[in-house]
Amino acid sequence: MKVRRAMPEDVSALAAIAEASYRTAFSSILEEEVLSSRNAAFFTRRFEASWARMLVVCAGGIPAGFLLMTDGHIDMLFMDPAGSRKGGGSCLLHEAERCGAKSLECFRDNIAARRFYERHGWHPNREYEREFAGRSRSFVFYVKD
Numbered sequence: 001m002k003v004r005r006a007m008p009e010d011v012s013a014l015a016a017i018a019e020a021s022y023r024t025a026f027s028s029i030l031e032e033e034v035l036s037s038r039n040a041a042f043f044t045r046r047f048e049a050s051w052a053r054m055l056v057v058c059a060g061g062i063p064a065g066f067l068l069m070t071d072g073h074i075d076m077l078f079m080d081p082a083g084s085r086k087g088g089g090s091c092l093l094h095e096a097e098r099c100g101a102k103s104l105e106c107f108r109d110n111i112a113a114r115r116f117y118e119r120h121g122w123h124p125n126r127e128y129e130r131e132f133a134g135r136s137r138s139f140v141f142y143v144k145d
Contacts, residue, residue, distance in 0.1 A: 001088045003095045006054035006066065013063045014056065015043035021065075021078035029109050034133040055095055057088040067092040074104035093120055097144060108138035117142050 006014065019040045026035065047054070047068075055067045057079075065079035065088045074096055079089050093101075106113050108127060118124075122142040129136045 006051045006056045011047045015040040017080045018043040024081040072100045072102040
């Protein structure tokens with residue numbers, strides 16, 4: 001798998017990956033109305049202003065996942081559920097670290113993601129509650145030394 005910078009023409013493919021991954025990763029954490037509102041159109045609007053801060057991992061030239069980073073903080077790391085567990089997430093995370101990633105946050109109950117980050121040397125710094133999608137949710141803030 002190869003990691004590259006996102007390009008404007010990637011936005012719709014990345015939005016589709018985000019929609020599928022969001023539903024897969026958060027189906028046991030978020031309510032159906034929240035999941036259905038985070039559709040490809042929602043992510044397309046979000047990514048139109050942020051594609052320049054995104055990394056894309058490709059398999060055979062086709063986007064398989066992406067990472068969005070702001071000022072050393074990983075905002076999102078999503079893989080296409082059909083292509084996950086093939087090393088793409090690790091490639092993205094390593095490239096983000098090379099580019100200065102130092103922090104991220106994760107839903108406390110997203111055990112698979114937490115295991116992934118901890119396997120890659122990220123350490124929980126603190127747990128906290130904050131508002132997300134109209135409700136108070138539990139998060140874990142991770143740091144990388």
